[in-house]
Amino acid sequence: MAVPHVLALPFPAQGHVIPFMELCHCLVDHGFKVTFVNTEFNHKRLLTALSAGSAVEQIALVTVPDGLGPEEDRNDLARLTEALTKVMPRCLEELIEKSKKTEDPMTCMLVDWNMGWALEVGCKKGLRSASFWPAAAQVLETLLSIPKLISRGVINADGTPISEHETFQLGPGMPFINASHLVWNLLGDGRTKLLIFNHIVNNNRAIDVAEFIICNSFKELEEPTFRYNPKILPIGPLLTGLRPNRALGNFWPEDAACLSWLDEQQPGSVVYVAFGSFTIFDRGQFQEFALGLEATGRPFLWVVRPDLTGDSADAYPDGFKERVGDRGRIVAWAPQQKVLAHPSVACFVSHCGWNSTMEGVRNGKLFLCWPYFGDQFLNQSYICDDWKVGLRMTPDESGIVKREQVKSKVEELLSNEEMRARASMLKENAQQSINEGGASLENLKTFMDAFKP
Numbered sequence: 001m002a003v004p005h006v007l008a009l010p011f012p013a014q015g016h017v018i019p020f021m022e023l024c025h026c027l028v029d030h031g032f033k034v035t036f037v038n039t040e041f042n043h044k045r046l047l048t049a050l051s052a053g054s055a056v057e058q059i060a061l062v063t064v065p066d067g068l069g070p071e072e073d074r075n076d077l078a079r080l081t082e083a084l085t086k087v088m089p090r091c092l093e094e095l096i097e098k099s100k101k102t103e104d105p106m107t108c109m110l111v112d113w114n115m116g117w118a119l120e121v122g123c124k125k126g127l128r129s130a131s132f133w134p135a136a137a138q139v140l141e142t143l144l145s146i147p148k149l150i151s152r153g154v155i156n157a158d159g160t161p162i163s164e165h166e167t168f169q170l171g172p173g174m175p176f177i178n179a180s181h182l183v184w185n186l187l188g189d190g191r192t193k194l195l196i197f198n199h200i201v202n203n204n205r206a207i208d209v210a211e212f213i214i215c216n217s218f219k220e221l222e223e224p225t226f227r228y229n230p231k232i233l234p235i236g237p238l239l240t241g242l243r244p245n246r247a248l249g250n251f252w253p254e255d256a257a258c259l260s261w262l263d264e265q266q267p268g269s270v271v272y273v274a275f276g277s278f279t280i281f282d283r284g285q286f287q288e289f290a291l292g293l294e295a296t297g298r299p300f301l302w303v304v305r306p307d308l309t310g311d312s313a314d315a316y317p318d319g320f321k322e323r324v325g326d327r328g329r330i331v332a333w334a335p336q337q338k339v340l341a342h343p344s345v346a347c348f349v350s351h352c353g354w355n356s357t358m359e360g361v362r363n364g365k366l367f368l369c370w371p372y373f374g375d376q377f378l379n380q381s382y383i384c385d386d387w388k389v390g391l392r393m394t395p396d397e398s399g400i401v402k403r404e405q406v407k408s409k410v411e412e413l414l415s416n417e418e419m420r421a422r423a424s425m426l427k428e429n430a431q432q433s434i435n436e437g438g439a440s441l442e443n444l445k446t447f448m449d450a451f452k453p
Helices: 014-029 040-049 077-099 118-126 139-146 146-151 190-209 223-228 257-263 283-296 320-327 336-340 356-360 377-385 404-412 417-434 439-450
Strands: 004-007 034-038 059-064 108-112 127-134 214-217 232-235 268-272 302-305 326-332 346-351 364-370 388-393
Touching: 004 014, 004 077, 004 364, 014 034, 014 059, 014 108, 014 127, 014 356, 014 439, 034 077, 040 059, 040 146, 040 404, 059 077, 059 127, 059 336, 077 214, 077 326, 108 283, 118 127, 118 190, 127 223, 139 190, 139 214, 139 377, 146 190, 146 326, 223 232, 232 439, 257 326, 257 336, 268 283, 268 336, 283 302, 283 320, 283 404, 320 326, 336 346, 346 356, 346 404, 356 377, 364 377, 364 404, 364 417, 377 388, 388 404, 417 439
Parallel strands: 004 034, 004 108, 034 059, 108 127, 127 214, 214 232, 268 302, 268 346, 302 326, 346 364, 364 388
Antiparallel strands: none
């Protein structure tokens, strides 16, 4: 029998590569061969971050250029998106053509929704195709509903909100969204917003050829959205970071020693802080937050990327590290899923990226929300208003979250038993969805069975 061979193409950002890699491990477990495409820039980072003994069994890691120069900023999403669409299509065609000359040629494509143009390449080359959406289904539905939002008078034809303060609801039971919080309106300057908006509109057209749209969510988490658009199939939560000796797709080396430090802490005592791969703090806010962590009096594990602030190495308040001593553990990158599964962790101070949100939910953790851009504001609304398992951090009139608020919100969150009970219920729902007979596992099987020869 022929082996199903998937060409997997994530958008080249950390929050996309990690769940994509986990999904590919799932495919390998069910007899698929996978060719995983990273940009040359990210491929180097991934190989550098691989821990000793990590494997990518039956996953061939291949690279293509991203169209940017060595020193250009990959966090400039407009520039990156523009460059990708210029150089990648031809590279993918060449990969597919080369594969046709092997014993196990590519039979299908699994493409990040944000790279929807690639589906046209696959269609041209005779590959079946599916699209993977790595964020909330609700966010995807807002993108797919752009024509409706224009006709309803929510946004203009260029994506700008007609009213900065208007909220809208796509369907019954779905969250209300502020039009100014639509994803493309939270991604930089006017040129960036327009370029990303037009990219989304083009993706909506390209996505029509996809036989499946699957996403990293589960039925109970976003049930109104799945009722509204049953074409979006939840297959989550994906167990990112829990496979022993399997590549995770990290761009930074994990500091696994922090798990031993967690072992030494009391159950339910640690404040875990991680702001993902994009968030940037100015020096003043970084220091104010550090002093807030100190003021909680609780042990904390804080992920401080090398580029979290201008120069993280010397950005800490004077005497901070000496005063907190062993009570605080600071790492450059953490094995987050294992951290959140640890009984010592009491709550998660998060930027509300979807991977972090799903990992927190499936481990029954409470959230302090501090979104930075993009879909993170909608995820915050889910956490605080819909699921009611977290609280917002609120900047003052000068735009700063003060140390006193950090301390008071931690205390308020950890004393809320009703929130804790809801978090436990979501954790149970998440696990049931991926157990035998669960909706997410059944959807994943349906998708995989359809793509087997």
